[in-house]
Amino acid sequence: MEPSFSICIPTYNRADFIGACLQSVASQLIGDMEIVVLDGASQDHTSEVVEAYRKRFPAIRYFRRDTNCGVDEDILKVVDLARGDYCWLLSDDDQLELGAISNVLSRLRKYPDIAGASVNSAAFDKTMSYPVKTVPAVSRGQISRDHLFTDHEECFALLGIHFGYLSAQIIRRDLWQEVVRDSDLKPYKGSCWILVYMIGCMLERNPNWLYVHQPCVRCRTGNDSFAERLGMLRRQLVTHDSYATVVHGLFGKESKVCQQVLETLLADRMPRTLANSKANGASLHLQAQLLRLYTSLYWRSWTYWWKVFPIFMVPNFVCRFVRTVYMHAKSRHRLQPAE
Secondary structure (H helix, E strand, C coil): CCCCEEEEEEECCCCCCHHHHHHHHHCCCCCCCEEEEEECCCCCCHHHHHHHHHHHCCCEEEEECCCCCCHHHHHHHHHHHCCCCEEEECCCCCEECCCHHHHHHHHHHHCCCCCEEEEEEEEECCCCCCECCCCCCCHHHCCCCCEEECCHHHHHHHHCCHHHCHHHEEEEHHHHHHHHHHCCCCCCCCCCCHHHHHHHHHHHHCCCEEEEEEEEEEEECCCCHHHHHHCHHHHHHHHHHHHHHHHHHHHCCCCHHHHHHHHHHHHHHHHHHHHHHHHCCCCHHHHHHHHHHHHHHHCCCHHHHHHHHHHHHCCHHHHHHHHHHHHHHHHCCCCCCCC
8 A cells, every 4th residue: 555655844934945845845745645844933934935835735734833842842743743654854944856755655665664764865055056065875975875774773873974864864653653652752852863863763673774875855055043043163062962962872872883973973074064164264262162072072083183173274264265166166057946
């Protein structure tokens, strides 16, 4: 039988972006699929935008909180409100690639017993006009085709960082709800990584997880709402300290999985993040704070010393020049937006 399917979109103050997100999804719906939008008490005109699309696409179900409860609570709630056998979690500023839903459904038919799936993504600039280079979904780019994981530690070691990317995750709803019922989630709510913890718990119960190498999502880069609200330093605390706490809770602080995942974070993510921060004009004071934070967390890692630490020595204007040249070259190859 065809599995029922829900697209779950938690949102907060994204009126300028959620319309394009909804359009990219609604144009691909078939059968009894639904789009569930949970609004975390937005203070902009998100509700008006969603309502306009709901009139055009009755499959959209919209729920608005009276108060903001944070992203972790919103992720848990939007899945609770959904009715599908599978839920595709989607960020409110991203878009699905053309044919993404049919591609994922074909794989769910092929692997009906999986706990969930993670899809690859294509990164674009903030205006979604042209593609930009991004980090690989799988640690160090070790897998370049569809892959069915059957060992939960191997799966997390290679996909653990990618699990933090909301738009790439499709989860089996009954197993997700089982974890919610049986687990103490309080220590991890408010970490901004409840999604990672939930997937880790699901994998312990069912280690069958599919990685779909074909990009199914268009990721809008340079649009981090956490960074805008929290500032760079607190955002990096969320990225490193809070994330590590979740992984420690799943596998133990000294586990091989934990070490592999954090090494991936260092090698694949941190150099780009730090270079972009400097290109954006990070002050010397902020850089000193980041240096203290990173060194306190990763001083034992050789990866930190040869891939991250040297970037602190590069002047801001050099990082800015390199990024400007790169973005100018990429902008000459603009693409049509997803429909």
